[in-house]
Amino acid sequence: xxxxxSSAEALDWVFARPRTAKIGIVTASGAPVVAPIWVARDGDxxxxxxxxxxxxxxxxARDPRVSLCFDDETPPFTFVTIAGRAEIIDDLAEVRRWAxxxxxxxxxxxxxxxxxxxxxxxxxxxxxxxxxxxxxxxxIAD
Amino acid sequence: xxxxxSSAEALDWVFARPRTAKIGIVTASGAPVVAPIWVARDGDxxxxxxxxxxxxxxxxARDPRVSLCFDDETPPFTFVTIAGRAEIIDDLAEVRRWAxxxxxxxxxxxxxxxxxxxxxxxxxxxxxxxxxxxxxxxxIAD
Numbered sequence: 001x002x003x004x005x006s007s008a009e010a011l012d013w014v015f016a017r018p019r020t021a022k023i024g025i026v027t028a029s030g031a032p033v034v035a036p037i038w039v040a041r042d043g044d045x046x047x048x049x050x051x052x053x054x055x056x057x058x059x060x061a062r063d064p065r066v067s068l069c070f071d072d073e074t075p076p077f078t079f080v081t082i083a084g085r086a087e088i089i090d091d092l093a094e095v096r097r098w099a100x101x102x103x104x105x106x107x108x109x110x111x112x113x114x115x116x117x118x119x120x121x122x123x124x125x126x127x128x129x130x131x132x133x134x135x136x137x138x139x140i141a142d
Numbered sequence: 143x144x145x146x147x148s149s150a151e152a153l154d155w156v157f158a159r160p161r162t163a164k165i166g167i168v169t170a171s172g173a174p175v176v177a178p179i180w181v182a183r184d185g186d187x188x189x190x191x192x193x194x195x196x197x198x199x200x201x202x203a204r205d206p207r208v209s210l211c212f213d214d215e216t217p218p219f220t221f222v223t224i225a226g227r228a229e230i231i232d233d234l235a236e237v238r239r240w241a242x243x244x245x246x247x248x249x250x251x252x253x254x255x256x257x258x259x260x261x262x263x264x265x266x267x268x269x270x271x272x273x274x275x276x277x278x279x280x281x282i283a284d
Contacts (some may be wrong), residue, residue, distance in 0.1 A: 018215075019215055020213055020215040020219070020276060022164035022166075022176050022211050023176070023215070024166035024167075024174035024175060024176035024209070025174055026168055026172060026173075026174050030168060030172070030205070030207075031168075031209070031225070032166035032167055032168050032174055032207065032208060032209045033166060033223070033225070034164050034165070034166035034176055034209040034211035034223060035221070036211060036213040036215070036221045037220075059152045063172070063173075065172075065173040065174065067166070067173070067174045067175045067176040068176070069164050069176035069177060069178060070187055071162055071178040073161055073162040073178070074159075075248070075249065077162075077178075077248075079177070079178045081175070081176060081177055083173070083175070106217070106219075107217065107223040107283060109277075110239070118167060137216070141249060142250075
């Protein structure tokens with residue numbers, strides 16, 4: 001039976017394995033854009049890397065509101081959507097540290113350092129998203 | 143190696159199996175929202191059902207611009223993002239016909255009629271999205 005998850009349960013579900021987030025941002029012209037990103041958990045927040053000069057980097061600089069969606073796309077279907085506020089961090093040590101964590105999470109620990117080095121350079125950002133509302137329903141079609 | 147897909151290749155990848163779309167819309171206050179939806183292919187367009195009085199229904203009535211994202215969230219990772227324009231169809235026969243097709247696609251043919259009946263009622267809409275730009279990269283981390 002479809003079950004509404006608490007915020008804590010939803011975050012645990014999201015980070016139980018390396019799912020990609022689908023992030024929604026709004027362009028300068030007001031159009032929505034969705035793209036997949038890699039994320040890691042930082043307590044009750046979510047972090048991701050992006051470039052300052054990318055669509056995502058520019059969007060969160062204009063407006064901190066973002067939406068992150070995760071789902072299991074096979075029956076009985078589960079989804080988590082997180083509305084949150086993005087904070088931009090350009091401290092290179094932090095960018096690099098989290099880039100290694102995030103890269104290792106999706107590509108394996110042996111790749112972590114390579115991702116840290118690749119993304120720990122000027123122009124790369126860390127974005128920390130603090131959830132403001134979490135909507136999550138498990139086993140929708142059960 | 144990462145490969146850019148043509149629009150035709152991208153649509154074929156999307157519909158090779160019943161993946162969920164993550165749709166991005168913009169609320170009246172200008173915030174992005176992402177949610178998973180079921181879709182079907184109608185030629186080069188994509189169709190989905192929603193209610194006229196849902197966040198998605200109201201958003202596409204205000205602004206036809208939507209973004210649809212699909213991805214394979216395991217290595218080597220593939221994604222397709224479709225920017226498109228939404229057209230709202232409230233003809234109940236069309237709503238019902240596509241609701242059956244869409245329900246059958248994700249839940250099995252034996253469920254198709256039940257979904258058609260459930261969604262083929264006043265207040266339910268069919269939304270047809272005509273792609274304006276398709277961005278697709280396969281085997282990103284290869």
